[in-house]
Amino acid sequence: MTDIRTFASALGGDVAGRNRVLCPGPGHSRNDRSLSVTFDGAAFAVHSFAGDDWQTCKDYVRERLGFPKWEPGDGQDRRIPAAHLQGFDAGCVDAEANDPRRTEDDLIRIRRARDLWDEGQEPRCTLVETYLRSRCLELGDDLAGKVLRFHPRCPWRDENTGRTIFLPALIAAFRSIDDDQVTAVHRIPLRPDGGKIGRRMLGVVHRAAVKLDPIGPDLAIGEGIETAMAARQLGYSPAWALGSVGAISFFPVINGVKRLLILGEVGKASEQAVRICGQRWQKAWRRVAVVQPATGSDLNDELISRVRRHG
Known part of the structure; x- marks a missing residue:
């Protein structure tokens, strides 16, 4: 059976769990990690944090992995109704976020x-x-x-x-x-x-972070190292970098942290990841705040703009 590392390599992404890969979605850049692919043997499920069509994503993954094209089976429509999609997404992500097994x-x-x-x-x-x-x-x-x-x-x-x-x-x-x-x-x-x-x-990287600071009652989390480092210089600390937009959505509730600051970035993928993570923490009765960049696409862009503007 093909292992998860081979799947990750073929998809141009990273292993993010026992059976999950975060990779570029169809039409996205090589550095994008907005598509989550969860494998069960040769079968797989997809979730796009960028809001890409699920069938387009499945076709894209099949093509990258060399799987045969999808063929209709019994004709039943098994898509999740739009009204229930957010709850389904959160439930699936929450289950894996809280699983520490290796x-x-x-x-x-x-x-x-x-x-x-x-x-x-x-x-x-x-x-x-x-x-x-x-x-x-x-x-x-x-x-x-x-x-x-x-x-x-x-x-x-x-x-x-x-x-x-x-x-x-x-x-x-x-x-x-x-x-x-x-x-x-x-x-x-x-x-x-x-x-x-x-x-x-x-x-x-599942249930892990680049910890720029020791944990405290407040904690800021962001995607990239540069974003988290910029946040510290802008006064948001302690700060951790999680490595990808998908990792934001999977970030679990941590004992001792009373308020979570989520460092948002421009784009639909970040918005959805922030929503899923924020809802998980709010359900655990923790305070959540979202910090958006005033300029550019992330806080590092904002920091660069401030430094250049003020010398």
Whole structure:
């Protein structure tokens, strides 16, 4: 049977759970992670956080995986009525968000991620600092080496050739929200001038986060590392980065956190993920606030605009 990593590779996405992949939706960019695909053997279910048509998404996944085209069966319409769709989405996501189990395959991927993290080096005075400076982000003592590191030869699959190449990269540790152990690594390969090539995750990101700060009664969560770092500089802390829009929707309720600040981004995918996550926390009687960027598509864009405007 094909394993979940093979499915993720074919879809150009990341493994996000025991049987779930977050990947680009049809017509979206390579860095998009708005499509959730949950596998049960060769069968699968799809959910688009961008609101893409479910049948279009299923056809797209079938094509990418080399599955035969869908053929009508008994002719019954099994689509979920629009009036019940939001509740169905939330119920399915809530069930997985609260499941902390790890499979043997998960443990193998976690070991690979920890090995890569252990190879990381001091990030200051490297391309990591060059990249972060270009985004107006500060690399302080509390982040350097503990949360963010530099890897001089980070493995990266070239999507044009399918081969593994080695590139200098910013790497960040995803730590379990249950026991604080490293479970995955966020990889951002960099060009010689410090520009970003892309971003991917290695390991298990389910129930994990790039924890820029220790947890507190308030907690801000965002998609990208850059968004969460910008939030801290704009006064929203403690802050965690979850890596993708899909991970926002799956973020579980955590003991000790009284108020959740969700760092929204421009777009329908973010709106839907924020709604699903916010409803879960409100049902648990926690306060929820959403922070939207005043300019640009995310808080890092807003920070850059402020810095350039005020010097």
